[in-house]
Each structure stands twice: as structure tokens, then as C-alpha cells.
Amino acid sequence: MTSRTVYSIASIGAPLAEPLPGTGRWGTVFAVFRRSCYLESLDGQVFCLADSRLGEGPLTMGVEIPSDVTLGDLGVREGCHLESDGVDLRLGRAIVLQTSGMSTWAPELVRKTATPNELLRRINTLMNLVRPLLPSDGLGPIIPHLADLAIGELPTIKLMNAAAQSAVPCVSKLTDGLIRLDHESVDQAVSGLVGLGPGLTPSGDDLLAGMLVALLAMPDTASQPSVDLLARCVTRHAAEKTNRISSAMLEQSAKGNGSAAQHRLLRCLLGVDTQPDISRATLELIQVGHTSGWDTLAGILLGIHVSLRMNQDLEVTSAATQEKDGVPA
Template sequence: MIKCSDISAEALSFLGAMEKRDFSVHSVFAHALNIQCGDDLITILSKGRDVFPLSIVSAEETDFEELGIRQGGLCEVSFSEKRITASDVSFDFSDAGITDCDILIVGSKKISSEKAKPEDVFSRISVIEKFVLQNGNPGGVLPLLCTDGSVQQNIWSAFLKGRTEDLEKDIIRVFRCDNKLITPYTEEIFRASPEDCSVCDRFVLMENHFGKITGAGPGLTPSGDDFITGVLAAVFTLASEGLITRETAGRIGECAALNVKKTNTISGSFIKQASRGCLSRSIIELSLSLFKADCSENELLSKATRVLDFGSSSGTDILTGFLFASYAFYKAYSVSKR
């Protein structure tokens, strides 16, 4: 019996919706075990890994490959006993602490503190950008961030360049059309210009443009997918901070989610969660600190580092998407202010 120390609120609620059910082991890695539950994956992670939506974390470091758990094997989930069993190995989450991974919920629960000024937020975004450009893995989409040619384009980023530019145009227009909003900073109303009006068309285009990125790139979670996760993280951060409406964020999320079949199950599962604002804790922590009045550069960079550490290039690609959407907001914001 392996005790688990953490479970995401999303995983708890997902498992709670079923009683005793047999599922199958989708994939096994040294530090992660994925269980296929219908169209979704529940992941058990080894201690020290970041809690993300639909995940449970073991209390001790665990090598799942060495436990003899095999892909395709049966897996039994018993919510009443708070236990998941795969290949005679049981994972007990009865004492696990519950962690919220929905940024909208976490954002609404946070104790209200003084907010950073808009110019501080944008300058922090520049700090993160510089940090990612210096330290990120350039093998995925990172070159898309680079405007001075210091990071060379690779096969994947070259392929995605025009596609992400198209997506950016859609996002900017959708942000501009989010005209119900009064920003907490400026109290100015975002107003759509006449050419931005066809919002419905924009969402159709956006869905297509997400589709032209989903599944592209190296890695188990292709870089394009991680980029999308980053975009969605930024979008839901903006919604959580009241800078765009939740409705707009939700619609952008839907556009991304409609394309998950274009990638593999594991990666698609991350996009699906992100499309609802459900993100790993490290991303949420970073997002929250961006808007905190008293966040030092060290604190900000140490949070960015946690995200950057994901996988091989995944962290870099997520942050690239995050910065990309943040700049899109900045562009929309600047235009709206005029």
C-alpha cells in the first residue's frame, strides 16, 4: 500500500462521481502512472512532482516502472475506500491533502491584497521573458519569443511561426471585443472597434488556428500543445484577475478543447484541463505572483523556474505560450485605451 499525500480537488471530484469501477493502465513512467478513465486520464505522481488537475501525488518517491505496473493492465478505483489498485499495488489517498488546481477558484479564494500596478505587471512579464530566453530549452517553440535572432528557429518553431501569429490576431480581437469589462486599474471600458465586431467569426477562426498548432512539435506533450496550455493559463489568469470576462476565457478554452483529438491522449488531457482553467499548481503560483503588489523579482523567478523545470522543453513551451498571450492582451489593452 502506497500512501498518497496530495490529491487535486478536480481528481477528488472526478473520482467521487464513480463508485467501484475497473479501468486500465494507460501508460507507465518512472515517476508517473496514467490511468485511463473513459476519455480522461487520472495521474498518480511520485513525491516531489507538481500537483496538477486530475492528479494524485504519492507520499514517498515512487518508481512506477519498478513496481511492475504494466501498460494495459487492469486498474480498480474504489472511491469509498479512497483507493486505486493497479497490478496488486494499492494507492491510498484517504489522508491526502486537497489542492485546488482551478485558477478561477484559487483566484477567488485568495485573500484580497493590494494589486500590482499595470506597468509593474508588464515589467514583470518582461523579466520572465528575459529569464525564459536565457534559460529555456530552445528545442521547442521558444524561438517564437525571440525578436532579435539570438535564439535560432528550429524545424518546429519555423513550422508554427505563421500559425501562432494568426492565433495572436484572433486573441487580440477577442480581447478587444470583451466589452463588458471595466478594468480594475483604469476603469476604462474596453470597446471593440467596428472591424473587430464579428466575434463569432473570430471564435470559429480561433478554433481553426488552435487546430493548426495542436500536436505539432517534439516531446511526449508536443511543444505546440504546451504552448496552447500556456496561452490558456494566461487567458484564465486574466479572467481570474477580472481583466477579461470568464465567458471570454471559457470560449477561448472551448476553441482549444475542440482540437484535443489531434494530439495524443496524455497531451490532450492537459489541454482539456487547461481549457477549463485547471492548471498545475506551479503555473497558478506564478500567475498569482504576477499580480501581487509585493512580489520580489527573486520570488517571481523562483516561481518561473518551477514551471521551466517541467519535462524537457515543456516548461519553456508553456511559458512561451503564457508570455505570448500576455503580450496579446497588452496589445489589445493598449489599443482599447486609445
């Protein structure tokens, strides 16, 4: 008789919880790491089962696993099935995952944003924190130049790695295309960024994910046609040009669903709270992965800069229209 190891599921992402069946197979493991594994459901949905300490996410099932135990120690291997009996889950032959204390996680939305001047002040605070910490890998080298890239400029950046060097012209083209609502430019830029760089979630994917989550978190830009264009381009190219884990992540980002760490930082940067803990939220995000946190941070900051530019252009257009119609601006 096989002995069973029992753990509790702490949380499950709301987009993941909705389509899963009450009983039967939930998914099959296709990738295993020390503290997490990735599964694919029968209908092709990729999701992550992970140590709950790694944080919540839209496609994450957080399990309370002891810190001194790895999934390999527990016998989790590629091909293991995750199945439900209607009450609890079984992973492979030896692991029972209890659902009685499971909560459904969804990000807290930003209902009202701070003023543009306050947003820029907070970004400046963040930059003062991260500038001495910037990595040479990934897209870290472009972070100090995001304000220039957001207006379509091509800044001179020293000591760039190959991924950053390839990303810079694409990012510049992307931001310019979004402002002008140029479908071809946006599509070409996204094509150059999706799948760019090594890793489980490549640097270009993380940047686009952070950018989308930021743009969709800001009420003034979430419904703009250029943001919808970006989301559609990213979703289409992700299905063809990157791995299935990153593609699933980008699909959620295109709906505004990021990780808990991403949304905590966004609330600190965007919200009307007069004393946001920007430092703590930033440090939490940049600790994710090798460079994933940094690359996502670059995307979030780029998204905010682009949003501010979009809104500025809208105000100028509105004022010009009012003046033309004889309405005092």
C-alpha cells in the same frame, strides 16, 4: 499470498476528485513511466498517478513514493486497474494507496492584478533570467519575440527548429484573430498549433495551455468573448488532433486549470505582492519535461501580453464612446 506495498496519497486535483466513484474501479493504466503513470476511467477521463514530488495538477493524484523506487519496480504495467474499497485504493495486485491523509488541491486564484507597467517590469525581470538559458528545442526560440507576436507581427527569428518555425505564423494569426474576434482566424491558428511537435504533450499544446491559463487567471480578460472563443476552439481541436493525455490537459486549461507550477508563476507575475519570487517560480516551471515547461512559459507570457493588449483596446474604445456621447474621457 501476495504481499502488499503501502503508500500514502498526498493530494488529488479537485476536478479529478469530484466525479470519481466511492467504490469500484477508478481507472485502468494505459501508459507507464518511471515516476508516473496515466489511467483512463470508465467514463473516459484521463488522469495521472505520480510521485508527489512532481507537483500538483488538476488531474493528478500525488503519491508519496520513495525516490529510489520506480513504478516499474512496483510492478505497475499497462492494463493494471486502480480500484477503491471505499477506504483505500489498490493499484494492481501489490500496491495499496492510503487516502487518510489525502488533500484536495485547487489553484489559488489571483483576485487583483498589478498595474500594466508593473506586469511589464516583472516580465522584463523574467526575460533577463531566462534569456541565457533558452533551449534550441521546442518553442524556446520564440520567447524573446512574444511581445511582437502578441500584436500580430511576424518577427525575424534566427536558428528556429521546425516546430518553432511552424508555430510563429500560427501564433501571429491567433493573437490578431483574438483581438479582432475573428472566429475563422482563431480556429485556423489553433488547428495549426494543436498537436504541433513531438512528446507526451506537444509544444503547440503546451503553448496553448499556458496561454489559456494565463488569460483565464486575469480578472480583466477571463470573461471576454475572445477568450471563450479560444477555449472552445482548443477543446474541439484537442479532441481530434492530439493524444489523449494532452487532450485531457488542454480540456482543463480551457477551464483555467493549470499545474501548481504554472499557477505559482502566474501569482508572482500578476499579483499585487510587492516582492514576488519570480526567479524561483520560473526556474521551477522550466524544469518540467524536456521542453514542456519552456513551451508553457511561452504560452503564459503570450497570454499576458495579449491580455494587456485587449485591455488597452477596451480603454481606447471606451474613451471614444464616451467622447462621442459627450462624456469627458
